[in-house]
Amino acid sequence: xxxxxxxxxxxxxxxxxxxxxxxxxxxxxxxxxxxxxxxxxxxxxxxxxxxxxxxxxxxxxxxxxxxxxxxxxxxxxxxxxxxxxxxxxxxxxxxxxxxxxxxxxxxxxxxxxxxxxxxxxxxxxxxxxxxxxxxxxxxxxxxxxxxxxxxxxxxxxxxxxxxxxxxxxxxxxxxxxxxxxxxxxxxxxxxxxxxxxxxxxxxxxxxxxxxxxxxxxxxxxxxxxxxx
Amino acid sequence: xxxxxxxxxxxxxxxxxxxxxxxxxxxxxxxxxxxxxxxxxxxxxxxxxxxxxxxxxxxxxxxxxxxxxxxxxxxxxxxxxxxxxxxxxxxxxxxxxxxxxxxxxxxxxxxxxxxxxxxxxxxxxxxxxxxxxxxxxxxxxxxxxxxxxxxxxxxxxxxxxxxxxxxxxxxxxxxxxxxxxxxxxxxxxxxxxxxxxxxxxxxxxxxxxxxxxxxxxxxxxxxx
Numbered sequence: 001x002x003x004x005x006x007x008x009x010x011x012x013x014x015x016x017x018x019x020x021x022x023x024x025x026x027x028x029x030x031x032x033x034x035x036x037x038x039x040x041x042x043x044x045x046x047x048x049x050x051x052x053x054x055x056x057x058x059x060x061x062x063x064x065x066x067x068x069x070x071x072x073x074x075x076x077x078x079x080x081x082x083x084x085x086x087x088x089x090x091x092x093x094x095x096x097x098x099x100x101x102x103x104x105x106x107x108x109x110x111x112x113x114x115x116x117x118x119x120x121x122x123x124x125x126x127x128x129x130x131x132x133x134x135x136x137x138x139x140x141x142x143x144x145x146x147x148x149x150x151x152x153x154x155x156x157x158x159x160x161x162x163x164x165x166x167x168x169x170x171x172x173x174x175x176x177x178x179x180x181x182x183x184x185x186x187x188x189x190x191x192x193x194x195x196x197x198x199x200x201x202x203x204x205x206x207x208x209x210x211x212x213x214x215x216x217x218x219x220x221x222x223x224x225x226x227x228x
Numbered sequence: 229x230x231x232x233x234x235x236x237x238x239x240x241x242x243x244x245x246x247x248x249x250x251x252x253x254x255x256x257x258x259x260x261x262x263x264x265x266x267x268x269x270x271x272x273x274x275x276x277x278x279x280x281x282x283x284x285x286x287x288x289x290x291x292x293x294x295x296x297x298x299x300x301x302x303x304x305x306x307x308x309x310x311x312x313x314x315x316x317x318x319x320x321x322x323x324x325x326x327x328x329x330x331x332x333x334x335x336x337x338x339x340x341x342x343x344x345x346x347x348x349x350x351x352x353x354x355x356x357x358x359x360x361x362x363x364x365x366x367x368x369x370x371x372x373x374x375x376x377x378x379x380x381x382x383x384x385x386x387x388x389x390x391x392x393x394x395x396x397x398x399x400x401x402x403x404x405x406x407x408x409x410x411x412x413x414x415x416x417x418x419x420x421x422x423x424x425x426x427x428x429x430x431x432x433x434x435x436x437x438x439x440x441x442x443x444x445x446x447x448x449x450x451x452x
Contacts, residue, residue, distance in 0.1 A: 050312055070450070074318030084313025086304060088248045089241070097241050101234070101317035125248070126308070 001026045001180045006056035009046045016042035018204030027175040031195035032184040039204040040184035044151045048078045074102050076149040077142035083134045087127030102145040112144035131158040152183045156190050231323045238327025252335050260293035264346050278351040283412035286347050295394050297335050298376035302384050321446015333373035357415035360423045368408035371434035375400050378441045384452040403433050
């Protein structure tokens, strides 16, 4: 699903990812942990094809990102710090646009609206939503696109208790829906409850990989890509 | 077919945003109107020489207003990381270009209608050759919108975008300004055949601009 080998990604002149190695198999929920500036967001953006690979190898969803980083985009979704929405469009308009752009019907958008409990604000413009509601819209868009790879960057940030429960339910159900999930988070107590494996980043490299971080029902073997 | 569907999706999104935000209606259109009025004051308050200068003044006003419309089209992609959303959408770069250019073109058509009426009323222009005038306006508008969309995405994400877009767009659309002004002048003087020649030039330029945009927009969006 995701295979990185000595992947280097630059932000300006700074190597935000400095030779990262990572293997994520289908159906996994992998937590990326690490301090600010460790390279978590950069890794997610690289996997989404938003940042170019400077050197090394990166294969996502079977596509070599060095060759074509646009081919994978209809098959993945990124929930990031930004919602990627238009302030002057309503929630439902933003959802329909993103869903139809990915080649899905508006029915998928409506289903996601229900699932994220956003029906009440469906016809409110994005610019008038609270921070937590915006995060929900962002997650709804991601789900409506029916991605095989779900990339979540600080997904719990800004969500209220109800929102966090919905998010947790979505993430836990992801493998059953054929999705693989990569979560970058600082809220480790919350994220570890969801993840099947934790990977720690520091200075743009994978420092440590831990299997079965919290869930007793998960029994995946540790992978050998960890770098000392 | 997919290309057209995706282009219509993007165009619909941009036009819906403009309809709701009313920036085009409440800022760009009045700006174009003010330019027309200011030209009238600057050149000739008693309207003796205004009819002959009307084609050039009209297209200068359209061009200045078009710069605002182009800037606006890419400003909406800046908030909330919408540009990354557009890249992640999976839409082909060519169809995004076609959609954004089409939305700008629709706005400019409406602007031209209103400014055209203002020119007729304020400058005392007598209309001749309506068909060739409309064809010239269509070809010129497509050329303006296509060129502006290419340079608009080129400047996206740059701090100096607001000043850079006019610097890039104005020289690039010189053929449009020249062709449209000459076509309008010839049509209003009754030289229809000469006007059609300018329309052909405008159409060729617009075709080239659209082809270049369809090919270049995707890579430019990725690098912006």
